[in-house]
Amino acid sequence: MLLATVNRILLGIIGVVLLAAGVAVLTPLWPLGGRHEPLLSAANRERYWHAEGWWWWAVLAGLGVCVVLALWWLLAQLRRSRLPAVLVDTGDGAFAVLRGRALEEAVAAEAGALDGVARCSVVLRGRQGRQGRRGRRTGPKLRVELELEPHAVPADALAELAGPVLSHARRSAGLPELPAEARLRITSHRARRVT
Template sequence: MTGTLGAVNRILLALTGLALLATGMAVLTASWPLGGRHEPLLTAQTRSRSWHADGWWWWALCAGLALAVLLALWWFVAQLRRPRPASVAVDTGDGAFALLRGRALEEAVAAEAEALDGVAGCRVVLRGTRGAPALRITLELEPYAVPADALAGLAGPVLTHARSSAGLPALPAEARLRVTSHRARRVT
């Protein structure tokens, strides 16, 4: 259902954008609605007027409009971005596939990673496609933790268990390590 709503959202956004573009082009070419086809948008007197004498606010207006256009374009490109997969296809062994919720896989990997020694927190994001998932893992390490040990624990038992539980032939992962901030101890 969510995929259908996302498609409807994108279609409505595209239609709204096209309508606004057509309206803007019509006003810019002065063919509608500002006085008819033969009436220009800016008169000769307005075009020949020096806008520099009117102060700084014209420049601020142009800069604000340019910023609004850039933000609208950024938002439009963000709408076209692919969302992360909602589920992972798991081979059941009888020729059929079951769907494993992506959030369940993320939570299971995060829970196992947080149980590792020296790991204060973990954030897991499922990437890729339904048939070829990948993980982006951010480990937050305690100040005393050894990064190599935490990474070995993640690459070994945690990812192996996730891969075998989901029945996946491969589960590529990208790990990012951060150390929690801590206060210095007082020496007395």
């Protein structure tokens, strides 16, 4: 969710900057000598190259930083935050594949039916392991976001989530250890205006 927000903000800023630059170049009010002139004339390039030797290095460093940031952003997009599937041991030596979305939907439906829960969203992620290589995914982890109604008791909702809901998910998926992180939020009800 945070990554989606950062993406929207970055794309919005980049879009506004590119739009402003495009409008400035296409209008006759271009401040650097007119619409049909280059951004840097040959005289300006010579002056900056010889008189201000640091300027080109600063431009190259700025472009290098932009390339590194763009590559970092691209790699962040390619990294999967959700697990697509979980292997379930059937007990007779065979394994079944449980789709991650199916497990998420089942836990969300069961947790959403709890008393005092207005809405629930669940994401199945890969847990980062301490052993082995850094960043290696060792097992699934649930991230549960509960939106509670104003009358709900957070401790009761958390106890019901940690008890029956998660134990049912562990049994169903064949995962004796299925850690979960819960985030609770209270809904805000706005009073209706009576006319």
